[in-house]
Amino acid sequence: MNIALILAAGSGTRMGNADKPKQFLPIYGKPLMIHTIEAFEINDDVDKIVIVTNEQYIDQVKVWCKQYDLSKVRGVVAGGNSRQISVYNGLKAVEELVSSPDDIIVIHDAARPLISQKIINDNIAVCKKFGAVDTVIKASDTIIRSKDNEIISDIPNRNELYQGQTPQTFKFKIIKDAHEKALKEDIPNVTDDAKLVLSFGIDVHLVEGSAQNFKITTFDDLMMLKALLKIGKTEVVL
Amino acid sequence: MFNNIFKVTSPGVIEKFIDTVEDMDNKVLVKVDTMAICKADIRYFLGNRDINVLNHKYPLAPIHEAVGEVVKDPTGTYKKGDKVILVPNSFDDKFYSDNSNRRCHRKDLGDNYYPKAVFRSSTADGFLRNYYTCSPDLLVKYDESIAPSIAVFSELLSVATAALRRINFDEVEKLALFGDGIMAYIVYIMLRFDHPDLDLTVFGIDDHKLEAFRDAKTAKFEEYKGEKFDTLIEAVGGKFSADAINNMIDLSIPGADLILMGVNEEKSPINTRLVLEKGLSLKGVTRSTKQDFEHVAKALNDKKVQEALSIMVLSENKINNVGDIYRCFEADINNKKEIGKNLMHW
Structure with a gap:
């Protein structure tokens, strides 16, 4: 079984004056996160969906699931103070749905609405084979490391660098064990599940993402998404 | 949900657009599966038409030969997973009552001969997109045992x-x-x-x-x-x-x-x-009606028809980006020797 775990518990602190977190902002009349979840709803390989969201939005998200006919959603649970806790809360809800430790969990940011079906399919296929997968795109800009924010400490070789996206996809046992071990060993605030799994010595394989699968983090990102969509609304009927 | 749609924006140029897939209670959501390029698509792609006509058409998504799979149908006409032929015609409610939209009342003429008939990839965006929503009337189910690479020739048939x-x-x-x-x-x-x-x-x-x-x-x-x-x-x-x-x-x-x-x-x-x-x-004679497509869906079950169509599949190509689309168009443009087409799959 393949279960999508959608993370929609962000606070949206980088969105400027918006009165609600970015994942709830309407894009052409529909909350951003619903556009994202629909990509998983229509994917034939995804069997069930669990949503992690801000506690005060749980009822609203449940209403949206009904309104937009998201029939694969099996749970809407509250997130935590960090991404790590939010994922863990989601995994606890997922645990009630899995039928095998090898079931596949596709963890995706609700704020990446332009996720393609190909990326979802590739994540599931590669995870089936290897157990742990991260979606990446090759770094196109030179990446600069600066430890003091003033001078360059290092310029890593760009050929070895990728930018991480989501989904990050794991067999259930691998991701659940990694999170429980992190809690036990008091490793807090890991912002990336691949990093967590990697830190326990498990190989994480790469799946090619897409520049289009960008995360709506800032107001500029939101403008970029709206601009892309505005262009796309052109319909020619003579 | 968002959808990728590819349009010819000027001669020789295809660009990707992002659109929203509208949720409408009376429409079927179809995942477009296999597409074939028509000579008309090639004319739009190469700009081989009167420039004044082309300037009215661009940007225009090409492709009117396509088959797909039903993802969701709130009307209850189709089941999820049904294989369907996409009918490229389109009519609105005012179509028949519009006095300026006249044609002969001959029975053998289809609705597509009305001057205001809309046809995908000519007067409306075509099927070069990941998903398509339409009224259930504009789909014809075909038997799931038939390969999409055979059924994609339905529009021609x-x-x-x-x-x-x-x-x-x-x-x-x-x-x-x-x-x-x-x-x-x-x-x-x-x-x-x-x-x-x-x-x-x-x-x-x-x-x-x-x-x-x-x-x-x-x-x-x-x-x-x-x-x-x-x-x-x-x-x-x-x-x-x-x-x-x-x-x-x-x-x-x-x-x-x-x-x-x-x-x-x-x-x-x-x-x-x-x-x-x-x-x-x-x-x-040009273009066809939904009834013609229904007749074709029956013909597709015939082994001889399937066999005859199979020689027309010159290649099957997975489309990941605009470059892949260009390659298929070029392959069809350059093919002078064989009866067939270079097909595109998502």
């Missing part, structure tokens, strides 16, 4: 069906089909399916292509010494269509019906003196 609908086969004794390209081959397939015993002669110029018309007599116009015909179909198009039509006029018996299917951007000079002398009837 439906046009052939529309052409054959214009012929009264009770009166046909000898039929000539002019052309040795894709359209002629498709007409040949439907003729053999609907009228297997018909006396059929195919006229062409390319020996290799004529070999594909296995269950028909084949001939070259210059060498033909046989009997003349009462029904003749032109499926040549392009710059040679005028020659073909004049050859057909020469090979007609008085009172014959001539069905014209080939598109030519130029005006064709034809021998009207003989048209008058022989009392010939010329009928133009």
Whole structure:
């Protein structure tokens, strides 16, 4: 079984004056996160969906699931103070749905609405084979490391660098064990599940993402998404 | 949900657009699966039409030959996973009541002959997109045992069906089909399916292509010494269509019906003196109706039809980006030797 775990518990602190977190902002009349979840709803390989969201939005998200006919959603649970806790809360809800430790969990940011079906399919296929997968795109800009924010400490070789996206996809046992071990060993605030799994010595394989699968983090990102969509609304009927 | 749609924005340029897939209670959501490129798509892609016409059309998503799979159908007409042929016609509620939208009331003319008929990839965006929403009336289910790479030729088969609908086969004794390209081959397939015993002669110029018309007599116009015909179909198009039509006029018996299917951007000079002398009837055929597609969905179940269509699959190509689309267009543009198409899959 393949279960999508959608993370929609962000606070949206980088969105400027918006009165609600970015994942709830309407894009052409529909909350951003619903556009994202629909990509998983229509994917034939995804069997069930669990949503992690801000506690005060749980009822609203449940209403949206009904309104937009998201029939694969099996749970809407509250997130935590960090991404790590939010994922863990989601995994606890997922645990009630899995039928095998090898079931596949596709963890995706609700704020990446332009996720393609190909990326979802590739994540599931590669995870089936290897157990742990991260979606990446090759770094196109030179990446600069600066430890003091003033001078360059290092310029890593760009050929070895990728930018991480989501989904990050794991067999259930691998991701659940990694999170429980992190809690036990008091490793807090890991912002990336691949990093967590990697830190326990498990190989994480790469799946090619897409520049289009960008995360709506800032107001500029939101403008970029709206601009892309505005262009796309052109319909020619003579 | 967001959707990728690819449009020709100027001659030789295809760009990706992102659109929203609208949720509407009375529409079916279809995942587009397999697409084939038509000569009309190539004309838009290359800009081989009057520039004033093109400037009104661009940006325009090409492709009107496509099949897909039902993802969601709130109307309850289709089940999730049903394989469907996409019908490229479109009509709105005011269509029939609009006084400026007039045509003859002949029964054999389809709705597509109304001046305001909308056709995908010509007067509305086509199917070069990941998802498509439409009324259930614009889909025709086909049997799931049939490969999408075979079913994708349904639109062509439906046009052939529309052409054959214009012929009264009770009166046909000898039929000539002019052309040795894709359209002629498709007409040949439907003729053999609907009228297997018909006396059929195919006229062409390319020996290799004529070999594909296995269950028909084949001939070259210059060498033909046989009997003349009462029904003749032109499926040549392009710059040679005028020659073909004049050859057909020469090979007609008085009172014959001539069905014209080939598109030519130029005006064709034809021998009207003989048209008058022989009392010939010329009928133009383009595009088809939903009923034609339904007939085709039945024909697709026929093993002979499937076998005949299978030779038309020149290649199957996975489309990941605009570059892959360019390569398919170029492959079809450069193919002069084989009867077939380079298909695109998402």
